[in-house]
Amino acid sequence: MGSHQVTWQDQHITVAGLGVSGISAARALAGLGAHVTVVDGGESEQHLARAAQLAAAFDASDTPGTVTVRLGDADTLPEPTDLVVTSPGWKPDSPLFAAAAEAGVEVVGDVEIAWRLRPEGAADWLCVTGTNGKTTTTRMLAAILTAAGLRTEAVGNIGTPLIDVVLAEEPYDVLAVELSSYQLHWTPSLRAHSAAVLNLAPDHLDWHGSMEAYAADKGRIYEGNRVACVYNTADPATEALVRAADVExxxxxxGFTLGAPGPSELGVVEGLLVDRAFVPDRHRQAQELAEVADVNPPAPHNIANALAAAALARAYGVEAGAVRDGLRAFAPDPHRIEKVAEIDGVTYVDDSKATNTHAAEASLNAYRPIVWIAGGLAKGAVFDDLVASAADRLRGVVLIGQDRALIREALARHAPDVPVVDLDRTDTGAMSAAVTAARDLAEAGDTVLLAPACASMDMFTNYNRRGEAFAEAVRALATGA
Known part of the structure; x- marks a missing residue:
């Protein structure tokens, strides 16, 4: 691809957002000779500190480019600007982007910049998106690639900023890249080695404007794929995106399936994960990859994640043994169907990461009988389908949070006989009360499941803090505190 200096020297680039990805983009582009202006509407102490830190880093270096920071005005396009680089959270209808469009200036994301900055012979990208399961699948994939002896990292929407990884002094063999719909929206020239869309359900519609626009942005991950487009046979929308893609x-x-796989699929046969896609004769042969018991935890949606990760690894040429070893080595992130404790025969599970109905449904499908702790900020969600699908698994329900009435009303319609404890409080002690109420409803053999189906910000800083509050309350219960 030649020298970066030719491309970026003396370019005037506006970076939208003074977060982790914005700072990463600013540093990299200024290091390649560009004149960067970072704009952010915030003026908090944190913003001022970040701006000062960024400016000081360039004052003290011999970087060929420059960085300036403009706080408090995120709407006006700096003059001159040759390119706008946005952070994932900025909405497409932001005034800054309207000004860029009017001026004929291209807007791209930090992932697009990372793609353009790849040096000659750069590592291939194996990409993962979907409404739920992205992070787990990407990290499973990285674990499998590592087990195969490859230098890799889980990056993109997680971990180290992609730009920093692409420009790392020690090159990688291959990258496991998680991409959100936000990131894909701003990444027009990405061409992955192989990619997977795990599932599609309504989410972030306030950002994308419609389900169609959301799906189209997810589908960008397949454009120009060279080896494999991995899709979920249980979710026809993912296969439709493959059919619509222009690939090499x-x-x-x-496909991946929780049932027995057909040709060109990975699936499950008698407790084994098997491959009928990357074998010499996929009509007559199947390759055993791992046991279902090698997947941690072996909940149905997590087995699907493992199959998608395995498909991408196999597309890259990884041997079956490395799939097994990688899945065995993988440890899930906290607050993703994480077993906290077993007390008096009742298992307590933290799935605080289930912040929407689609994720909560996957979690509820993994257990029975369940005492379900749910509620929070609904973000426009409706709960009828979720409650109807879970009704026969529910021993009882404990409701917390601002929008709990929406779930209570769905329970009245679809599970009228299930006992419901409605906690009318959003204080810091509410989770402890919820766990106590759940214990009182549960019987030996039951699972008390925190799968809120809602965002956490009405009561907690984030879903991590909500999960921690649940775990603390369960541990207090165990010790009789």
Whole structure:
């Protein structure tokens, strides 16, 4: 790809957002000779400190480019600007982007910049998106690639900023890249080795404007794929995105299923994960990859995540043994169907990461009988389908949070016989009260499941803090505190 200096020297680039990805983009582009202006509407002490830190880093270096920071005005396009680089959270209808469009200036994301900055012979990207399961699948994939002896990292929407990884002094063999719909929206030229869309359910519609626009942005991950487009046979919308994609000749559609796989699929047979896609004769052969018991935890949606990760690794040429070793080595992130304790025969599970109905449904499908702790900020969600699908698994429900009435009303319609404890409080002690109420409803053999189906910000800083509050309350219960 030649020298970066030719491309970026003396370019005037506006970076939207003074967060982790914005700072990463500013540093990299200024290091390549660009004149960067970072704009952010915030003027808090944290913003001022970040701005000062960024400016000081460039004052003290011999970087060929420059960085300036403009706080308090995120709407006006700096003059001159040749390119706008946005952070993922900025909405497409932001005034800054309207001004850029009017001036004929391209707007791209930090992932697009990372793609353009890749040096000659750079590592291939194996990409993962979907409404739920992205992080787990990407990290499973990285674990499998590591087990195969490859230098890799889980990056993108998680971990180290992609720009920093692409420009790392020690090159990588291959990258496991998690991409959100926000990031894909701003990444027009990405061409992955192989990619997977795990599932599609309504989410972030306030950002995208419609389900169609959200799905189209997810589908961008398949554009130009070289080897495999991995899709979920249980979710026809993901296969439709594969069919609509313009891929390189020879690129294959590869499905994953929780049932027995057909040709060109990965699936499950008698407790084994098996591959009928990356074998010499996929009509007559199947390759055993791992046991279901190797997946941690072996909940149905997590087995699906493992199959998607395995499909991407196999597309890259990884041997079956490394799939097994990688899945065994993988440890899930906190607050993702994490067992906290077993007390008096009742298992307590923290899935605070289930911040929407789709994620909560996957979690509820993994257990029975369940005492379900739910509620929070609904973000426009409706709960009828979720409650109807889970009704026969519910021993009882404990409701917390601002929008709990929406779930209570759905329970009255679809599970009228299930006991409901409605906690009318959003204080810091509410979770402890919820766990106590759940214990009183539960019987030996039951699972008390925190799968809120809602965002956490009405009561907690984030879903991590909500999960921690649940775990603390369960531990207090165990010790009789």
């Amino acid at each position: 000749e020879g690129c294959r559609a590869v």
